[in-house]
Amino acid sequence: xxxxxxxxxxxxxxxxxxxAENRRLLDAHGVTAVNVMASPGAGxxxxxxxxxxxxxGRLRVGVVEGDVAGRVDADKVAETGTPVxxxxxxxxxxxxxxxxxxxxxxxxxDEIDLLFIENVGNLICPTGFALGEHINMMISNIxxxxxxxxxxxxxxxxxxxxxLNKIDLLPYIDFDLSAFRTAVRALNxxxxxxxxxxxxxxxxxxxxxxxxxxxx
Amino acid sequence: xxxxxxxxxxxxxxxxxxxAENRRLLDAHGVTAVNVMASPGAGxxxxxxxxxxxxxGRLRVGVVEGDVAGRVDADKVAETGTPVxxxxxxxxxxxxxxxxxxxxxxxxxDEIDLLFIENVGNLICPTGFALGEHINMMISNIxxxxxxxxxxxxxxxxxxxxxLNKIDLLPYIDFDLSAFRTAVRALNxxxxxxxxxxxxxxxxxxxxxxxxxxxx
Numbered sequence: 001x002x003x004x005x006x007x008x009x010x011x012x013x014x015x016x017x018x019x020a021e022n023r024r025l026l027d028a029h030g031v032t033a034v035n036v037m038a039s040p041g042a043g044x045x046x047x048x049x050x051x052x053x054x055x056x057g058r059l060r061v062g063v064v065e066g067d068v069a070g071r072v073d074a075d076k077v078a079e080t081g082t083p084v085x086x087x088x089x090x091x092x093x094x095x096x097x098x099x100x101x102x103x104x105x106x107x108x109x110d111e112i113d114l115l116f117i118e119n120v121g122n123l124i125c126p127t128g129f130a131l132g133e134h135i136n137m138m139i140s141n142i143x144x145x146x147x148x149x150x151x152x153x154x155x156x157x158x159x160x161x162x163x164l165n166k167i168d169l170l171p172y173i174d175f176d177l178s179a180f181r182t183a184v185r186a187l188n189x190x191x192x193x194x195x196x197x198x199x200x201x202x203x204x205x206x207x208x209x210x211x212x213x214x215x216x
Numbered sequence: 217x218x219x220x221x222x223x224x225x226x227x228x229x230x231x232x233x234x235x236a237e238n239r240r241l242l243d244a245h246g247v248t249a250v251n252v253m254a255s256p257g258a259g260x261x262x263x264x265x266x267x268x269x270x271x272x273g274r275l276r277v278g279v280v281e282g283d284v285a286g287r288v289d290a291d292k293v294a295e296t297g298t299p300v301x302x303x304x305x306x307x308x309x310x311x312x313x314x315x316x317x318x319x320x321x322x323x324x325x326d327e328i329d330l331l332f333i334e335n336v337g338n339l340i341c342p343t344g345f346a347l348g349e350h351i352n353m354m355i356s357n358i359x360x361x362x363x364x365x366x367x368x369x370x371x372x373x374x375x376x377x378x379x380l381n382k383i384d385l386l387p388y389i390d391f392d393l394s395a396f397r398t399a400v401r402a403l404n405x406x407x408x409x410x411x412x413x414x415x416x417x418x419x420x421x422x423x424x425x426x427x428x429x430x431x432x
Contacts, residue, residue: 039255039256039257039360040255040339040360040361040364040367040368041255041357041359041360041361041364067367068340068367068368068369068370069366069367069368069369070363070366070367072363072366072367091340091370092340093309093338093340093341120340121255121339121367121368122309122338122339122340123256123337123338124284124307124308124309124336124338124341125309125340125341141257141359142359143257143357143358143359143360143382143385144255144256144257144359145256145257147286147288148256148257150285150288151256151284151285151286151337152256152284152285152337153284153285154284154307166359169359169388172384172385172388173385
């Protein structure tokens with residue numbers, strides 16, 4: 001008969017432990033957090049700015065901006081009067097839970113209903129790191145091409161919602177919408193796909209309605 | 217007087233050692249290798265296909281395709297009759313020297329003058345990993361936005377040449393060419409900037425001429 005000894009199983013990583021702490025902090029303050037992931041230039045900040053505009057007077061928004069360097073996006077958000085914190089990863093290709101924890105300490109959480117966490121522009125690295133978020137969403141976009149689900153299956157398969165941005169460019173770019181939808185569905189049976197343009201505003205309403213529902 | 221003892225300095229990483237081996241192998245076969253880096257969907261494969269077309273009868277091209285998953289790009293290259301090897305990183309956000317070494321073993325190096333190594337679509341990770349290449353170049357693109365040098369300074373500062381692709385979309389997108397050029401120059405005083413469109417062919421000639429010169 002084997003000797004009894006302590007067996008330790010399913011250890012959470014340091015990042016997961018801190019992500020769970022972030023989640024408890026967000027819940028305690030009644031904040032719903034959305035992790036926004038995408039390639040560089042897909043329209044993460046544009047979409048967040050559109051949401052701030054559309055939700056005015058209904059939900060109070062806060063933003064955490066993640067970038068390798070700079071504060072271009074945080075400045076744009078700050079101009080709207082929305083509470084925002086910039087994280088610079090200094091070369092890191094994704095946000096992590098400790099970085100978000102530091103950011104949360106700088107935000108007036110009791111005055112925020114919906115917190116956007118804009119991840120670093122990258123279709124690969126961010127999927128491996130929980131931040132404490134309630135919802136994971138990604139933005140794909142027309143100029144990026146319809147083959148992205150085939151090349152970056154990790155992100156497409158794990159998110160709760162997919163925005164396909166820049167549909168105003170469809171007349172000028174070869175993009176097979178049906179091929180894109182089929183490739184997404186092969187990876188992710190559930191996530192709604194919102195086809196929209198942050199530039200023209202087309203299609204935004206459905207995404208904002210979905211977002212408001214997530215808030216519950 | 218201090219006792220004499222062996223002092224080991226400036227150790228190369230395993231990746232750098234293998235990259236140096238790759239470089240020797242390429243040189244022994246008279247192959248010039250170009251590491252092509254960019255965001256997802258910036259036009260890496262399109263640019264390589266344009267080069268294959270333009271250099272026909274002048275330089276023999278080979279291609280290594282790097283992707284997280286799939287073989288979409290390698291299939292496109294193979295259709296032209298060009299020798300090509302696909303590397304799947306299985307989640308890795310950049311190519312590394314051992315992966316390229318495996319690929320080189322599968323290529324007819326004596327029948328190749330110019331080898332394109334298409335890195336994984338990512339503006340951050342690939343800069344940290346030498347592959348044995350002679351030239352590092354990156355592709356930025358109009359829909360991605362003019363602020364990318366501010367957000368991804370690492371890559372813009374380290375490359376030998378910068379292609380700005382999709383200039384055919386300039387009429388439909390707010391992109392400040394002058395701001396882009398100024399931001400690039402603040403990071404990289406030397407690298408030529410080639411503004412072109414893989415779709416229309418505009419501006420390609422200057423880039424192809426530069427490429428041919430690198431071959432020496």
